Amino acid sequence: MNKVDYLRISLIDKCNFRCQYCMPNDSELDYILSEELLTKSELLILLQEVFIPLGFTKFRLTGGEPLLRADLIEIVHEISNLSETKDLSLTTNGYLLEEKAEGLFLAGLKRINISLDSLNSDTFDRIIGNNSKSRWQKTWSGILKAYEVGFNPLKLNVVIIPNVNDHEILDLAALTIDKNWHVRFIEFMPIGNSKLFAEKAWIPSVDIREKIKNKWGLQESFISGNGPADVFKIPHGKGTLGFISQMSECFCDRCNRIRLSADGWLRPCLLNETGQIDLKKALREGIKTEKIREKVAQLLLIKPDINFKERESGTNIYQRTMSQIGG
16 A cells, blocks of 8 residues: 555535536535635645644645635645645646636646546537536637646546547547647546436546557556556657546555545545545634544554445445545
8 A cells, every 4th residue: 555645635616617527417516605615724734734744745736626716826825835745736627727827837836637528619518517608718728828837747637428528539649649748538437426427337448548559559658647547658749648547447555645625524535435534623623733633644544444445345325526525
């Protein structure tokens, strides 16, 4: 089991998209009230007095859509300036990135992942829902702006859904040929979208990889990130292709991360709700941070067992959608 040193921090559960695989269109979500979100001050206390003393040095900001958080740039600045921070990154849908990319870069953010599930505007709108159109161009402009201001390499996250965007696998992979962009294909997961998952199922990474290999060939890449992706590249391509196979391949023994929700719940495993701790409640009740740290340390000790429990039990009951967990 890898050392757990990577914290994914959800800053907000709201999103300006309603992607099929993240926030089902047929459900009404009760968003967290602003006063129930972890404040910037509370987050920094947890980082400096709980997580960093336990060896955490890598942090990723997520949502919902983190660019909707009003104090995002201040949070980025504060975390990036902590001496213990070795890596700070952010995941976004990119829609607001054209306006905010430069400010984030100047605040100290150096790595960014942008969700891009289609290069076709109609398919894109179908995936993101919201009963709206013409969001693709603004998202694409945000991607180009991020690359322009200095986010290099740029990572693009792609979730392939059968009979929705699987015909674009090669087009999306081709983005890595002429640009130093890293495309990550992520297997569709049944979290908060069981109805759609039952209808569409999922495509294993090995099938996606084989399709790309048959077109151009693939070779292993020596570039890797903090996550569980198996990384390859198209021969002579500038970027890389990653495959995150959380459904078809168990990589629990390589898991180095833990998740903090926007309302302060610490979750040891994406696929399992066992062992969650309400850190916000502990802080607001005045519990000393050394006591909170001890509780988190105990959770880290049993994390290996929690990681495997969901797969072994065969149950798939999730109380929160992907947008509420933070991915």
